[in-house]
Ligand SMILES: NC(=O)c1ccc[n+]([C@@H]2O[C@H](COP(=O)([O-])OP(=O)(O)OC[C@H]3O[C@@H](n4cnc5c(N)ncnc54)[C@H](O)[C@@H]3O)[C@@H](O)[C@H]2O)c1
């Protein structure tokens with residue numbers, strides 16, 4: 163039996179592939195490489211290049227492999243882009259996932275783990291925020307994911323599907339063995355941006371908002387190490403193998419760090435005091451988004467290994483240096 167990982171050439175998916183292979187699982191990756199990289203896919207995985215909503219591709223995969231479950235990461239993930247181009251997000255997230263689920267169910271695959279997001283909570287009044295908090299996404303990206311959660315709930319209610327939706331908080335860091343990491347060009351996430359500034363890939367960075375009602379005036383987020391996140395997926399898969407049920411869980415550590423604390427950690431660990439510009443609040447940003455993780459700790463017996471800002475930053479920095487060397491090597495190859 164094999165696990166189908168959609169989006170396995172991307173940031174989180176490429177970590178998932180390694181975790182599955184490390185556990186001795188057979189893995190098939192489906193990715194159209196629109197933002198992912200073929201080099202990020204572990205060599206032992208079977209790679210199929212194509213779109214998740216293409217019935218012929220799903221048929222090809224299910225004819226060639228005995229797929230027992232899908233771990234579904236593929237999608238479009240940039241919040242501001244979703245505001246500028248909502249159709250892309252409803253098409254590539256909501257519609258494409260509906261097609262994927264439809265084709266998978268027809269092929270007899272009825273277990274799914276889905277990448278949801280804390281963006282569903284919008285700007286939550288309370289912190290930490292639990293799964294039963296009313297959902298109020300602030301962007302088409304968040305709404306496109308909320309619609310998927312609702313579709314999965316309704317399909318599961320018929321008994322046709324068993325799924326786990328994991329609402330990720332702020333994913334960061336890289337594989338501790340440096341086999342993969344966040345490699346997206348033009349990334350906007352705080353830790354990635356700060357690591358790029360620390361390694362000279364950008365001249366400096368901005369702090370978006372210094373007048374929040376927090377201890378140091380900057381916004382708080384719950385940063386979760388990507389390896390702990392993919393381990394939660396593996397636990398969810400093992401759960402579905404034993405118990406045919408469906409549920410939704412927050413994925414975060416339950417405590418937050420401010421933007422200043424993150425930047426200080428990156429400067430301290432890199433030894434580079436890169437320039438900072440103090441800017442206005444970013445539209446749609448919340449003062450604090452922190453997970454209530456009681457449910458995932460209980461339900462999956464999840465035991466995070468890397469719940470430490472310095473570890474997350476160190477692994478992200480190491481990966482940024484690895485990427486810089488990789489790109490230098492590629493340029494030398496061309497010249
Ligand atoms: N990175 C985060 O902080 C974060 C937070 C919450 C949720 N998520 C969710 O996690 C998932 C993975 O995010 P990521 O950060 O790894 O993004 P990513 O862009 O690195 O990975 C997405 C992958 O999906 C592929 N893809 C996109 N559309 C496709 C399609 N139609 N058919 C086939 N392949 C397609 C891309 O080529 C890429 O390899 C996404 O669903 C995202 O919404 C991410």
Ligand SMILES: O=c1ccn([C@@H]2O[C@H](COP(=O)(O)OP(=O)(O)O[C@H]3O[C@H](CO)[C@H](O)[C@H](O)[C@H]3O)[C@@H](O)[C@H]2O)c(=O)[nH]1
Nearest residue numbers: 279280281331332350351352355368369370381421444447
């Ligand atoms: O250059 C930067 C980048 C970010 N920030 C600040 O750092 C914090 C974190 O910002 P990120 O862009 O890293 O992450 P977000 O919290 O905005 O959102 C991320 O986490 C969400 C879950 O909470 C969703 O998953 C969403 O898709 C994902 O982008 C915010 O206060 C932001 O204003 C800066 O000050 N400067």
